[in-house]
Amino acid sequence: MHLIALVLALLFCGPAAAQTREPQHPPAASDGNAPAAAAEPVRGPVTGLPLPRFASLRSDEINLRAGPGTRFPVEWTYRRAGLPVEIVREFDTWRRIRDVDGVEGWVQQARLTGRRTFLVRGGTRTLRAAPDAGAAPVARLAPGVIGTIRRCERASAWCEVSVEGRRGFLPREAMWGVYPGEEVR
Template identity: 55%
Template sequence: MQRAALLALLVLWTMAGPAIAATVGTETGLPIPRYVTLRAKEVNVRAGPGVRYPIEWVYQRPNLPVEVIAEFDTWRKIRDPDGTEGWVHQQMLSGRRAVLVIGAERLLRRTPEPNAPTVARLEIGVIGWLDGCRQDWCEVDVAGMDGWIPRSHIWGVRADEALNK
């Protein structure tokens, strides 16, 4: 019985080892995946991690939130809100957090409550700076207007991510 339990524990440890290692970037030691923003007005997205790989497309939306899903040397593999993936140089990314309004027109509220006064109506695709989150609500700054929006109405923050202001 002890031998079977030890074997099961060894199998679980072996399976969990790579999963645990994959949650931290090999180059930065930062969490993978993690959200960042595009730093420049034009960001080349390449097929692989290096200048020898072809440019597949160019983002022209500074501050767009993207998700870092892998690291290699000075290159980061990112995923955008549409699920498209590619490689960008780390200098084209910023650690400042932003979110993107998704789904439909959304209301920015004065406090984190469904019936709180409305600060602004936000169209799909509006970008706001992320200030922090409390449970199901996140505080954002959109064009100088501060308010709260349900976490489920934005892209750029995980459902289980704790972000205190």
């Protein structure tokens, strides 16, 4: 009888213990874009892809949940397709994400896309015709504007991006959605 009670307790309490909530705001990296330093890159147990990594929201309405499953309450609803997010954990078909404000929660993997996007941060930024601060301006980008990352060279401080049909270059430090030194193709 005690063995049955122990097995039932483990069945019902084990998953709950594994789902303990983590802080909403993880410790900030030096620039808000750097992944945790590690000797070997951490790989997701489901996909084998690096963690953390950037992705973007697939649609205009995505629920952020307290845990990896529909039985967990919705904590927030995102209403902005293309918003870049960091995938920080994986569990089955669920991904724990972190947004630009450091808020974390779980979304279904199908609600994310690997398309690389960025969010303009800081003040108004100038999209340039070439990767140089003196290059001709293409557009002025307000904080919060979302665009697509076309290419980032590993050693370059600039990335080639597009925003609403305009193509140009933006410094990495002006955007959230790419890591320092990360190559995006």
